[in-house]
Amino acid sequence: MSAVLADMPKTDMSKTVAPATTKAIAPSKGGRPWTFYVLATLFAFYVIALYGPMFCIYVLSFQDIRGGLVFPMKGTSLHWFVDLFTQVRTGDVKGSFDRSIKLAVIVTVITVVVSFLAGLGFRKRFRGDTVVFYMMIGSLVAPGLVLGLGTGLLFQALGLNASWYTSALGAQLSWTLPFGVLVMFAVMSRFNQVWEKAAYDLGASRWQSIRLVMIPVLAPGLVAVALFGFTLSYDEFARSLQTAGSLNTLPLEIWSMTLNVTSPSLYALGTVTTIVSFIVIGASLGSIVLIQKKRGSSTKG
């Protein structure tokens, strides 16, 4: 989906007919058709329903020690954030947080590289490509818990220890890779192969054309795949449940908290994880903008 974001500037450049079109869709001269107001209202309700509940827990996480799980809010303090990282009864939040971040970084790197290569492979048809494609779709739609259990049993049968950086890593990749490759499909379908051919005509090797032409051109799409890999892993739960071994990842920690903890600590954790997500998105979108800018200035210069 982030491919859409990454590709947007390109899309709107190629579709310069936009103003004429909107007029065409809304034939009543200048005015908006009634459907605009109906759909705008629907959209507004959707956004409110999307954000409303989350804002409630962010606000409630800043209560003082008397705070509960529902409104009205009782005082303001950072009590529950301190509680989150100091109390033993809320579990190993810090450790699971560290593990989740590390795991997400490893998953991201592997997802980007493997998806990019698979994207290159799928551009041309080859014997058996359909088998690989359906294997990928299968991996995407298989119930996570079932796959997790299968992986866990497999490791048991092979006498291997399940851990977050072996079995859970593989289980997460079986989920992030299909997403990554699907995004790569969308990204690559917009890649003009003329540039690649031009590189060959100028005597570039296969590796040179990938390194000097494809990767720079596809960079925003690759950042999108990275963003995908990171957040899907950072948030992955069902596949990790039976495969993470004795040490929890963050979602598993959150899961056990939802079952045991009934204090605003839980909400504080929600606020903290959201902040981390925003930092990651901000950094990724920032890098996309930087890449676009650099490209814009280099084509001008």
Place this chain on the structure above:
Amino acid sequence: MTEFEAFADMQPSLSPAQTLPRANLAGWLYVSPLVLVLVPFFVAPILVVLAASFFATDGFGGLTPGFTLASYVEVLHSALTLKLYLATIKFTVLTWVFTLIIGFFVAYFLVFHVRNQLLAIGLFLLCTVPFWTSNIIRMISWIPLLGKEGLINQALLGLGLIRQPLEVLLFSDLAVVIAYVHQLTIFMIVPIFNSMARIDKKLIEAAIDAGASRFDIMRLIVVPMSKSGIALGTIFVVSIVMGDFFVVKVMSGGGSASVVSAFYEDVGVLQYPTAAASAVLLTLVLVAIVSLILRTVDIRQEITR
């Protein structure tokens, strides 16, 4: 590059029968890392589950290799199985309908009604941002709203519309569907938005010039051309809801169960063969649904076009 050029570019690729051995080798070389992950972490685990479904158990987690259909007989004979599937299908259909309606019209609004491109992108981003935070956190964020002392009950009591707090809001099937729709509508919006954004606006102008009404355009152009997005979104939503257990467990307060939540309970009490048999059954159902969708829309063709 216009869509047309992209399409023309796709033409030289050969059909499978005509591929050269070299092209085959190169293709396999590029996808080999993908295959090297999917075989041990998708194919093998599925086969392990399949094998386990035929094993016997001592009831304490020990598995006896062998071949017995006892687990399947047990699962298929159990009245509970039908109940679980009906519950799962109910949640799936309800979630699918709501996410499809909301997702379709949100995408339609963004693509065809928002005149400023930059604003459309901004609003689209606004819809995707919550996706980046924890699913579990988003789910429990409904508790302060839907709970017995939650905001909605407080508001309704304050307005004098009800005398007793509504109990049906939280820990009910309603709460389960609300949580699913909250989490999954994005999976509809994004692919539908993606396919709608590719509709050539000139086509719509031409239709208007030819005297088509807004409804005609919707029925004859927008819906058919968004088919791949709808299909992809449907696959995401259906497979996630049917494969889920924690939303059902938490939001129904234990009152409802789905196929996978029952599977989870089975694993918890070490009933691996029955759990595996029900997992195989569910996987077959999912495969049937997804291949039915893929039969109507060739997603790979649509995405790469």
